Amino acid sequence: MSNFLAVATVTATLKNLLQSAIGRDEHDVQGVTVTTQRPNKEMPSPCVNIFLYQVTPNPHWRNNDLPTRNASNAQLVQRPRMALDLHYLLTFYGEEGLLVPQRLLGSVTRTIHTYPVLTRKMIQDTIQMNQYHYLSTSDLAHEIELVKFVPLTLNLEELSKLWSVFFQVDYALSIAYQASVVFIESEDTFAAPLPVRQPIVTVVPFSYPKIATITPSAIAFQAGAPFTIRGSSLQAEDESSVTQVALGNKLLTPDSPPQADRLVIHLPANARAGINAVQVRRQIDVGDRHLRPGYESNIATLVIQPVLESLTFSQISNSVSGLPRTQHFDVKVAPAVGEQQRAELLLNELVSLSAPNTSPPPQPLTFTIPALPRDADSNSLTFETTGIPTGTYLVRVRVDGAESNLQIDTLQGSPTFNMPYKPTVGVL
Numbered sequence: 001m002s003n004f005l006a007v008a009t010v011t012a013t014l015k016n017l018l019q020s021a022i023g024r025d026e027h028d029v030q031g032v033t034v035t036t037q038r039p040n041k042e043m044p045s046p047c048v049n050i051f052l053y054q055v056t057p058n059p060h061w062r063n064n065d066l067p068t069r070n071a072s073n074a075q076l077v078q079r080p081r082m083a084l085d086l087h088y089l090l091t092f093y094g095e096e097g098l099l100v101p102q103r104l105l106g107s108v109t110r111t112i113h114t115y116p117v118l119t120r121k122m123i124q125d126t127i128q129m130n131q132y133h134y135l136s137t138s139d140l141a142h143e144i145e146l147v148k149f150v151p152l153t154l155n156l157e158e159l160s161k162l163w164s165v166f167f168q169v170d171y172a173l174s175i176a177y178q179a180s181v182v183f184i185e186s187e188d189t190f191a192a193p194l195p196v197r198q199p200i201v202t203v204v205p206f207s208y209p210k211i212a213t214i215t216p217s218a219i220a221f222q223a224g225a226p227f228t229i230r231g232s233s234l235q236a237e238d239e240s241s242v243t244q245v246a247l248g249n250k251l252l253t254p255d256s257p258p259q260a261d262r263l264v265i266h267l268p269a270n271a272r273a274g275i276n277a278v279q280v281r282r283q284i285d286v287g288d289r290h291l292r293p294g295y296e297s298n299i300a301t302l303v304i305q306p307v308l309e310s311l312t313f314s315q316i317s318n319s320v321s322g323l324p325r326t327q328h329f330d331v332k333v334a335p336a337v338g339e340q341q342r343a344e345l346l347l348n349e350l351v352s353l354s355a356p357n358t359s360p361p362p363q364p365l366t367f368t369i370p371a372l373p374r375d376a377d378s379n380s381l382t383f384e385t386t387g388i389p390t391g392t393y394l395v396r397v398r399v400d401g402a403e404s405n406l407q408i409d410t411l412q413g414s415p416t417f418n419m420p421y422k423p424t425v426g427v428l
Contacts, residue, residue: 002185003139003184005138005140006140007084008135009126012126013118014118015050016125017111018048018050018111021107022104032104034049034050036051036052039091039172043093044093046093046094046095049092050090051088051091053087053088055084057082058083058180058181061083065078076189076190079185079186079190080188082183082185083182084184085181087176087178088177089162090175091172102173105175112177118149119146145181145183147181151177202285209234211230211280211299215227215228218303219303221271221307225266225267228265229245229263229265234297235263242282242283243263244282246278247265247268247276248271267304271304272304272335273306273337273399274399275400276301276302276303277300278300279296279299281295305403306337308331308333308404310332311329311330312331313425313427315428316328326386329345329384329425330380330382331345332380333399336379337399339374339375339377341400342400343398344368345368346368346397347365347395348396350416367385367388372384390427
């Protein structure tokens, strides 16, 4: 493990490595200062500057510690551990006429190529130096994964963009390196689970259930009404598995015996009108006599249509004189409409085929009225509006996109033959 001082320890160790290596050769540049600051106009000469210009998550380790907490997010199950890559810009200053920057570049690249890994001894020697007393509690030397340096290839555009952030600073000969990987681990304590007493390994056939169709795709609500799921591998051959069907947030048991290509389900009394997600789920016994989540199918949809049981129309006088009376509709529907579900009353003017011909023919009036808010799930809905002209209107209830059915007139010779003709409401 390594604590929050890991980044600073890497920089200090790299500085100490270069400071001790440059100038050892008698032909090398002597009296070189190694600094760790932002490049500026007043850099010492000769000098090698180490500047940490970017820190990025390590792509190979970034999600290795997930999850760090239990399902309730209240307790640590392992210490959070962040994996970082450090990007350094090494800049060289000195007498250009004597090629000092280029000589320093050669010396530095030789040193890092010879010592590309920060060893535990290098780190321990660094943090024990008086000038790095603030790193005395760093534990980077105890980290299993050692930090390695590799040169980065920056093209001219990337290098120019990098130097553009140094305001009014002239470009100096430089090279970029990446230090990887640097871990920062939390020091929080976590709950250690009991050891596994006896591992249980079970082999089950690899067969995901797949839904092809649902018949009917739309069904008027009635408790116990059947619908059929057709597909493949809906029921496993293994008798120890249990197949269930999720309808919205409800788990239903299909009729027995379930078949591999066909399941028959019945609507529960507490089903919700609207567009419902349907999924086949299979629980399996892994050998400990406990059923656990296994395979899940793709998701299909079933439209459960609300049923309009009754409708009452009334008008309420407005307390302010001169304002139109409120048109009030009380509706009974099944199933119960949830508090958060969206309900609307749809009115379409009833037009008879025996009506006198006019040119152009009149367009039937249509109205959509939202339900008043509810404090709880209810079979009773209230709708209020104003301005609907007197007449007879076909009535539908829409709940979360699913509409109640209209009845079609099948009586030959009737003025509304082969047309929707009820339920209706008369608006006075």
